Amino acid sequence: MAKRKRNTARQDADMRTVLIRTLAGSLVCAAVFFIFTAISSLICLKTDASDSVYKYLLIGAGAVSAMAGGFCAVRPIGKRALIFGAASALPAYLVIIIVCVLLSRSGLSSAGWILLAVMEAFGALGGMAAVSGR
16 A cells, blocks of 8 residues: 655745745855954954955854854754754855955955855854754
């Protein structure tokens, strides 16, 4: 005998909720990153710092923003912290890279790939912090 299919309407609603929460976490991540970028740009401008210091500050800003985005994405869901935390950092990373490439009119450097790895790792950590804080 064939098994009966369960109602997929509830599963679709759950997936829609997860997608909305993940995109909301990604929006928080991008907003926090651009705020920290503005602050670090002001600091580097006032202290006359070199470009290498600015890259490290941006990677730090990416880490903090991804952690905040992963936390905001996973907190309402409360499950699968690593996957949804890391998934919330990916759309934010794409927005950040598109804006940076359009502004600088250049390609993606090694610092961009490092930023991707850092944002994914810290997004997953933010998701784990949200679940373990319950």
